[in-house]
Amino acid sequence: MTRYFATCARGLEPVLAAELANLRAFDIAPGRGGVAFSGPLELVYRANLYLRTAVRVLRPVFEGVVRNPDELYDAVRTIDWDEHLTPDHTIAVDCNVKNSGLTHSQYAARRVKDGICDQFRDKYGRRPSVDTEFPGMGLNLHVSHDHAVLSLDSSWDSLHKRGYRPISTRAPLNEALAAGLLLQVGYDGTRPLWDPMCGSGTFAIEAAMIALHRPPGLTRRWFAFYGWMDFDKGHWASLREDARRRMRTTLEQPIGGSDVRDDAIYFAHENAKLAGLGHLLRFEKCDLRQSRPPTATLGQLICNPPYGERIGEEAELDELYATIGDVTANQWAGWDLAIFTVNNPHTRKVRRPVRSNHPFFNGSLNCKLWQYRVD
Numbered sequence: 001m002t003r004y005f006a007t008c009a010r011g012l013e014p015v016l017a018a019e020l021a022n023l024r025a026f027d028i029a030p031g032r033g034g035v036a037f038s039g040p041l042e043l044v045y046r047a048n049l050y051l052r053t054a055v056r057v058l059r060p061v062f063e064g065v066v067r068n069p070d071e072l073y074d075a076v077r078t079i080d081w082d083e084h085l086t087p088d089h090t091i092a093v094d095c096n097v098k099n100s101g102l103t104h105s106q107y108a109a110r111r112v113k114d115g116i117c118d119q120f121r122d123k124y125g126r127r128p129s130v131d132t133e134f135p136g137m138g139l140n141l142h143v144s145h146d147h148a149v150l151s152l153d154s155s156w157d158s159l160h161k162r163g164y165r166p167i168s169t170r171a172p173l174n175e176a177l178a179a180g181l182l183l184q185v186g187y188d189g190t191r192p193l194w195d196p197m198c199g200s201g202t203f204a205i206e207a208a209m210i211a212l213h214r215p216p217g218l219t220r221r222w223f224a225f226y227g228w229m230d231f232d233k234g235h236w237a238s239l240r241e242d243a244r245r246r247m248r249t250t251l252e253q254p255i256g257g258s259d260v261r262d263d264a265i266y267f268a269h270e271n272a273k274l275a276g277l278g279h280l281l282r283f284e285k286c287d288l289r290q291s292r293p294p295t296a297t298l299g300q301l302i303c304n305p306p307y308g309e310r311i312g313e314e315a316e317l318d319e320l321y322a323t324i325g326d327v328t329a330n331q332w333a334g335w336d337l338a339i340f341t342v343n344n345p346h347t348r349k350v351r352r353p354v355r356s357n358h359p360f361f362n363g364s365l366n367c368k369l370w371q372y373r374v375d
């Protein structure tokens with residue numbers, strides 16, 4: 001049994017903890033920006049394959065106080081790297097330092113690399129080389145208030161990169177965050193789902209993956225644990241096979257979205273096609289005011305409206321949020337409404353009974369998920 005830490009956007013920790021409970025992880029402990037858990041090695045494979053809200057899955061190998069680059073180097077040298085690496089491995093170190101005597105992330109990363117390489121050179125006269133794109137062993141150093149955690153990173157590239165959004169459009173929602181918000185509102189594919197301001201279609205695509213029981217990691221080409229010395233390729237193949245067998249091919253209820261912009265609908269279609277979901281999702285160009293339920297069955301409305309980056313659009317935004325309230329009351333009665341947005345005063349204009357509001361961070365932006373009753 002090994003202890004792991006899955007990182008996530010702040011606010012998503014309880015959702016990630018629930019996902020880990022579904023994967024039968026042990027000793028689940030939500031923290032700040034992630035969740036600690038225990039399990040056998042194969043749980044790391046399943047975590048990378050199935051977790052919708054995690055950013056990366058880490059396996060800590062050192063935890064302690066380091067006040068400067070030399071103490072960091074010494075700490076790294078206390079680890080027996082033979083347990084994890086060979087001199088033929090390529091390595092890379094990702095580093096995140098805050099409120100610490102270590103001030104430069106890049107220099108801290110270099111000291112970690114030096115500590116590992118010097119240990120190998122002293123023992124074997126050879127040392128691992130660096131590959132920052134596809135390292136045979138990715139390492140993650142997190143230092144806060146002189147408390148350092150050095151981990152083997154089983155994911156390396158962030159798990160939110162599902163591979164269906166190669167073109168960056170205007171203000172797209174992070175895929176892992178979109179999935180987390182859907183799980184937060186209890187979406188499980190048994191109700192219709194519509195995003196009337198769908199942009200590049202992230203909510204609809206993530207909703208379809210949930211509805212089809214499709215693991216987000218299934219189509220990803222590479223995970224850092226492929227380079228681990230104990231990587232069990234056969235078991236990994238059987239986990240993927242098992243996931244494929246359990247996937248559904250059709251949606252129980254319609255999923256889709258609409259947007260006032262032509263380019264948004266174009267990107268939503270393209271992304272859905274890339275995700276292999278083009279034939280299942282509906283996207284339409286239309287203003288929020290003209291949006292109508294896709295079916296008579298009541299379902300979930302979810303959207304991420306503009307929140308105002310331009311000076312002078314305050315009045316416009318007040319009107320837009322008021323329109324969301326009016327249109328949903330008139331056309332979408334009985335549906336559940338969820339609005340995800342930066343914490344802003346415009347949400348007051350929605351004027352529907354608030355069922356709950358939860359804080360979330362979208363990068364450094366302080367956001368909220370508002371859930372309303374639409375009678």
Ligand SMILES: C[S@@+](CC[C@H](N)C(=O)[O-])C[C@H]1O[C@@H](n2cnc3c(N)ncnc32)[C@H](O)[C@@H]1O
Pocket residue numbers: 169170171172173174196197198199200201202203258259260261264286287288289304305306307320
């Ligand atoms: C922040 S973006 C949504 C991003 C989206 N969640 C994604 O992941 O790509 C807001 C979207 O609202 C759309 N929008 C703004 N006003 C609208 C209106 N009146 N009717 C429909 N869509 C509107 C914009 O075109 C934009 O695509």
